[in-house]
Amino acid sequence: MALMVVLTACGRGRADPEPTPPPAATHGYTLTVDGRERHYRAYTPAGATAGRPVVVFLHGGGGNGELFERVSHMNTVADEGGFVVVYPDGSGRLGDRLLTWNAGDCCAYAKDRNIDDVAFVRALIDDVTTRFGTGEVFVTGFSNGAMMTYRLGCELADRIAGIAVVSGAMNLDTCTPSRPLPVLVMHGTADTAVPYDGGPSSSEFPTAGTWTNRSVRYAVDFWTEHNGCGPVPAETRDGEVTTRTYTCAEPVTVHTIDGGGHGWPGGEKARANAVEEAPPRPDASRVVWDFFAASG
Template sequence: MRGLKLVCAALLFAGIGAPSAFAAQCLGVAPGTSQRVVIGDTGRSLLLHVPSGYTKRAPLVFLLHGSTGTGAQMLAESKLAETADRHGFLVAAPDAGIAEGKGFVWNIPGVPTVTGKVPGPNDPDDVAFLTEAAQWLGTLGCADASRVYVTGLSGGGRMTSWLGCVAADRFAAIAPVVGLRAGNPSPVDPRFPDPKTCQPSRPMPVIAFAGGRDTTNPVEGGGAPYWQYPMRTAEARWADLNGCRRPRPTVSAGGIEEHGYTECRSGAEVVARIDSQAGHSWVADNEAMWAFFARRRR
């Protein structure tokens, strides 16, 4: 039944039996607006922003909220909808699967949430939901399936990193914000990632943003059990995974330090931008993020 629904939806949005103007809106969401839409038969929904001037399938950016937050809060805080209107990409802002407080937390298998609880087998599978949402929006003709990206704040940044590890076949690049990881902390030595927990199927381009004064997910490591190893260690691990051959020279300007790795397989560079004066917040430069995404396809 699910397969039949997808086929029918694809025919509908290809213009068979429906006005082309409806297809151009993408799920009936008018260009320049945001609306909650149900994803297939998953029983879950997300807030979808369709950019101004939308007329055909477009790149898609998943925006993942921080722990105990919501997709609506994240869309407002990040200002990513405004960036999408300037550059013509869709934004999908879902809620995580595990309810907590007034919001939700993401299910990263084997890693405790901010409550200290490790998600169990009966908790919603966020990887399955997000990958199905990406596929569904592509099948409908709303999104360009080769240009699907993911970013997120804090717990959403860690979920973004996890998707890079386990769903590289679905996403073209990732941009964690105050949340770059490269697998779970090692049970033997948490100052390093456990290599068994991050084995992407292809090189994954990474641009990560952080605050030098972040005491929640410190760039130097430590903190909560889900964090532990330094951001530089995560960068180096992604460089290894991507087969990068050369570190990028560190460049500092206006309190922003940028470094990373280049000459990587399939152009999968690793870039880190740290705002020395910022803390645990949306420190991303949306324009720099989109410029990085726009050069990548799956």
């Protein structure tokens, strides 16, 4: 209900005009975590943000938050869904270029320096919640950012409401989530950077070091067991996309893109020299948000 103010000087009462909702905007913010300056961008749709859900989007290795804000088109989905999108930056030796996440056995600078990216995301959630008065926090990521998303699901299940991983592997020796989590997995069968069936990455990332990826099946088996899922999923097919949905304490959904390469589906090519085109379908940003919205 609007607050009514009586203006006696005018001899009659009137309602104060409603405040103009803030416009949609992206702003940059800085945190200091473990003595290291860390950065993130936050996109807020038009209107008040109090109580809105948050999607934390972790960029791929070699990218940064600004790049994946552009190529993912997630802001367009945020406008429609009314949620805040946060684009953190990983770390690297070249300022805001060639940034990575310490996702276990990958990748590059973040792994080599043992950067505590779990602590960074924990502090980020605190900062975003205080700054915007937001609601539930979900995490999604691509490639190395997807690997980091798995790690956050293992170590920050008490702080996040669900995870969605796109073209990433669960390359962790241990995973002990404090509770079941909604999990969405999206991966192309022709991905050579992070192969669907596991194995070493291609030479697309020559400075990222070497590691062996675990298969999509490995991650799905872990989360379906952890979430207490039934053994047989419901399966649907739409063109090249097969969707398997498990009945669990918290949902596990797997989108397999037949012939899909290493890219954010429905988005743009992250780098001009990227070896593989992003699959045109499905629209990953919409699929991810629809999954989070249904799970929240």
